[in-house]
Amino acid sequence: MKTQQTAEGAARPAGRPRSEKADRSIIEATLELLGEGIGVSELSIESIASRAGVGKTTIYRRWSNKEDLVVDALATLKPPIPLPQGGTVRDDLVTYLRVIQEETRHHRTRCIMNIAMSDSERHPRLAERFRQLAVEPRRAVVAAVLRRGMETGELRADLDVDMALALLSGAMIWLTKWSHADASQADLPERIIDEALKGFRSRPSIAEP
Amino acid sequence: MKTQQTAEGAARPAGRPRSEKADRSIIEATLELLGEGIGVSELSIESIASRAGVGKTTIYRRWSNKEDLVVDALATLKPPIPLPQGGTVRDDLVTYLRVIQEETRHHRTRCIMNIAMSDSERHPRLAERFRQLAVEPRRAVVAAVLRRGMETGELRADLDVDMALALLSGAMIWLTKWSHADASQADLPERIIDEALKGFRSRPSIAEP
DNA sequence: GGATTATGAAACGGTCCCGTTGCGTATCGG
DNA sequence: CCGATACGCAACGGGACCGTTTCATAATCC
Numbered sequence: 001m002k003t004q005q006t007a008e009g010a011a012r013p014a015g016r017p018r019s020e021k022a023d024r025s026i027i028e029a030t031l032e033l034l035g036e037g038i039g040v041s042e043l044s045i046e047s048i049a050s051r052a053g054v055g056k057t058t059i060y061r062r063w064s065n066k067e068d069l070v071v072d073a074l075a076t077l078k079p080p081i082p083l084p085q086g087g088t089v090r091d092d093l094v095t096y097l098r099v100i101q102e103e104t105r106h107h108r109t110r111c112i113m114n115i116a117m118s119d120s121e122r123h124p125r126l127a128e129r130f131r132q133l134a135v136e137p138r139r140a141v142v143a144a145v146l147r148r149g150m151e152t153g154e155l156r157a158d159l160d161v162d163m164a165l166a167l168l169s170g171a172m173i174w175l176t177k178w179s180h181a182d183a184s185q186a187d188l189p190e191r192i193i194d195e196a197l198k199g200f201r202s203r204p205s206i207a208e209p
Numbered sequence: 210m211k212t213q214q215t216a217e218g219a220a221r222p223a224g225r226p227r228s229e230k231a232d233r234s235i236i237e238a239t240l241e242l243l244g245e246g247i248g249v250s251e252l253s254i255e256s257i258a259s260r261a262g263v264g265k266t267t268i269y270r271r272w273s274n275k276e277d278l279v280v281d282a283l284a285t286l287k288p289p290i291p292l293p294q295g296g297t298v299r300d301d302l303v304t305y306l307r308v309i310q311e312e313t314r315h316h317r318t319r320c321i322m323n324i325a326m327s328d329s330e331r332h333p334r335l336a337e338r339f340r341q342l343a344v345e346p347r348r349a350v351v352a353a354v355l356r357r358g359m360e361t362g363e364l365r366a367d368l369d370v371d372m373a374l375a376l377l378s379g380a381m382i383w384l385t386k387w388s389h390a391d392a393s394q395a396d397l398p399e400r401i402i403d404e405a406l407k408g409f410r411s412r413p414s415i416a417e418p
Numbered sequence: 419g420g421a422t423t424a425t426g427a428a429a430c431g432g433t434c435c436c437g438t439t440g441c442g443t444a445t446c447g448g
Numbered sequence: 449c450c451g452a453t454a455c456g457c458a459a460c461g462g463g464a465c466c467g468t469t470t471c472a473t474a475a476t477c478c
Binding site for chain 1: 448
Binding site for chain 4: 419420421422423424425426427428429430431432433434435436437438439440441442443444445446447448
């Protein structure tokens with residue numbers, strides 16, 4: 001009845017242990033396929049198994065359905081380092097948008113973003129994963145920058161941080177998706193930030209820096 | 210060799226004419242399925258035929274591939290009446306975002322938006338259709354409002370109209386997609402507009418209205 | 419009526435994928 | 449070595465669609 005205890009104290013079941021290498025290649029194959037534009041609904045277990053060099057059995061033994069597998073796979077994506085912050089608030093925000101813009105250049109990133117936008121509708125757990133994986137870290141970083149600006153007086157003290165994040169991120173995504181102009185415009189981040197900083201309303205005769 | 214000329218001058222081919230009713234039900238069935246969350250890649254000709262009460266032959270006779278059919282189907286979507294404009298620029302912009310917010314409540318609209326965002330990556334002709342169908346009309350309407358504000362002095366004279374549209378629309382989409390808070394917040398449009406109008410930057414002691 | 423074309427239904431062979439099972443082999447604990 | 453479990457592989461029966469073809473019927477022109 002006695003089973004060997006691992007260092008972590010988990011009960012070690014008898015027999016051949018599961019291959020961590022198989023785990024990794026399954027996850028990696030899943031991410032590869034998603035990154036090539038395969039949507040969750042088109043993603044087939046067989047294609048994953050084939051890509052990973054693994055039997056279907058090995059996959060079914062670990063995940064009972066596709067959504068679970070995709071959720072786990074996405075969990076391994078590391079949020080890209082978001083921001084070297086240090087300059088003025090404007091500079092930091094520009095840098096932030098530049099990172100997004102650069103990410104958007106990669107086909108893989110665009111595919112993942114598409115999954116986040118679309119498949120989340122039918123898979124709430126995916127949506128939650130994306131929120132905590134991609135949205136929340138960025139929100140936190142930008143919020144820190146904005147709050148710093150609010151303290152130094154560079155920004156309005158009553159700024160709505162969530163609203164500001166939505167304006168900036170939303171604008172970047174919208175433009176890269178729908179702008180007629182070449183989306184690779186180098187000055188897009190600056191233009192977005194400056195419009196957002198200045199605001200649309202006219203101001204009675206204040207010299208702009 | 211002679212063929213009868215219709216009133217429009219088009220050559221009338223011999224034999225039974227194609228059923229316009231079939232045309233319509235095919236298009237309608239396609240939009241129904243897309244509106245239920247079926248993505249373009251999952252959309253099957255057989256399901257369309259079945260839904261439309263039509264033989265597959267009838268579909269294949271008119272469209273040689275799925276993308277063509279979807280493009281034609283989307284072309285029949287009328288852009289929702291965008292804006293009763295009349296009040297202040299702020300009021301008109303709030304109304305504009307309210308329309309978007311209201312549309313987003315409908316599951317069908319969200320599905321169509323998802324297709325616009327995701328499937329456009331793989332189907333450039335779809336992207337183009339969406340641009341001229343949904344994006345451009347809105348851009349035009351909002352641009353008109355903004356320009357009016359620039360003329361009356363309510364808005365900055367050097368406002369970047371495209372950037373402003375991106376900020377507003379992008380923020381709305383971003384928030385309805387990723388906001389933790391209840392997306393049906395009634396005051397979302399006002400909050401977006403006001404942040405955008407005021408701008409993030411602090412202003413040296415100017416009383417806010 | 420006769421020629422011509424369209425229509426819905428059904429069936430075709432073919433492909434892809436499903437989720438499961440059996441097989442021979444590999445890797446663990448005891 | 450032995451029992452237990454995991455492995456990759458191949459095969460299973462079953463389902464969904466593909467794009468095409470055949471067929472009896474319907475609509476239009478002459």
